[in-house]
Amino acid sequence: MSNYILALILGIFFGFSLNKAGLTKYHKIVNLFRLTDMAVLQFMMTALIVSMIGLYSLRGLGLITFPVVPATYIVGNLVGGLIFGVGMALSGY
Amino acid sequence: MKWISSYIRKEVWSPYVAGILLGLVGIAAVWLSNNLLGASGAFENLAGLIGKAIAPKLFDNLYFNFVMPPGITWGVILLVGIFFGGMIGAATSRTLKWGKKDASNSDEQWKSIIGPQKWKRWTLGFIGAIILEYAAGIAGGCTSGLAISGGMLLAPAAFLFIAGMFASGILTAWIIYRNRY
Numbered sequence: 001m002s003n004y005i006l007a008l009i010l011g012i013f014f015g016f017s018l019n020k021a022g023l024t025k026y027h028k029i030v031n032l033f034r035l036t037d038m039a040v041l042q043f044m045m046t047a048l049i050v051s052m053i054g055l056y057s058l059r060g061l062g063l064i065t066f067p068v069v070p071a072t073y074i075v076g077n078l079v080g081g082l083i084f085g086v087g088m089a090l091s092g093y
Numbered sequence: 094m095k096w097i098s099s100y101i102r103k104e105v106w107s108p109y110v111a112g113i114l115l116g117l118v119g120i121a122a123v124w125l126s127n128n129l130l131g132a133s134g135a136f137e138n139l140a141g142l143i144g145k146a147i148a149p150k151l152f153d154n155l156y157f158n159f160v161m162p163p164g165i166t167w168g169v170i171l172l173v174g175i176f177f178g179g180m181i182g183a184a185t186s187r188t189l190k191w192g193k194k195d196a197s198n199s200d201e202q203w204k205s206i207i208g209p210q211k212w213k214r215w216t217l218g219f220i221g222a223i224i225l226e227y228a229a230g231i232a233g234g235c236t237s238g239l240a241i242s243g244g245m246l247l248a249p250a251a252f253l254f255i256a257g258m259f260a261s262g263i264l265t266a267w268i269i270y271r272n273r274y
Binding site for chain 2: 003004006007008009010011012013014015016017018019020021022024025026027030031032033034035039040042043044045046047048049050051052054055058063064065066067069070071072073074076077078079080081082083084085086087088089090091092093
């Protein structure tokens, strides 16, 4: 149960950061693909760097174990990504 | 303290600040509950739940039995949180358009490129979302679940996915915008 409450709280912060970074707006997403507005990329990469450093140092300290890492199957990941980009540029979500 | 509250009320934050917040949420998710932040999987859990109730024969397959078991999972609750978090974000910057006239199609750029009609926004949004969800099913995650959460665990899948996403996204945007690219 507490796990679900945690999910709700984390989700609220997740949605809040997405909204404040402007990822809930169509023009932010599509302008990334037009290469005129890099905010989405800056947002994603900052999040990646912060959490990479945090997670790997926490694992180094022995405080956490990693959950199941998303599986790598080269064709699936690539084809999925290719189709995903079409939908993302079309709808802007 | 005053600058914090005035920053919260700003409509668009610096992407770096918002990114740091998301990074911390990502760390907290793994640390406190050993889960990854995924959004698209939750939709499949919900779809499975509904599908099993309506057409159990059709949904009795490998995918919905083992890959994406239906149910109210951690991700579904996270999704509810994301919805309300986004609303809170919009409310703090006074851009929440709940019940307002142009709420379903308020983006100026969309209006100038595709048109002000509501049905166009809804139709293209719907089709785009089907494509998104289908592709997320193939790749094993979406932008949040695979690209960000997988990327922070340095999963090769995440970077393949990002490469594919940008290649086709740029191409699609180029086709839509053509000479206005």
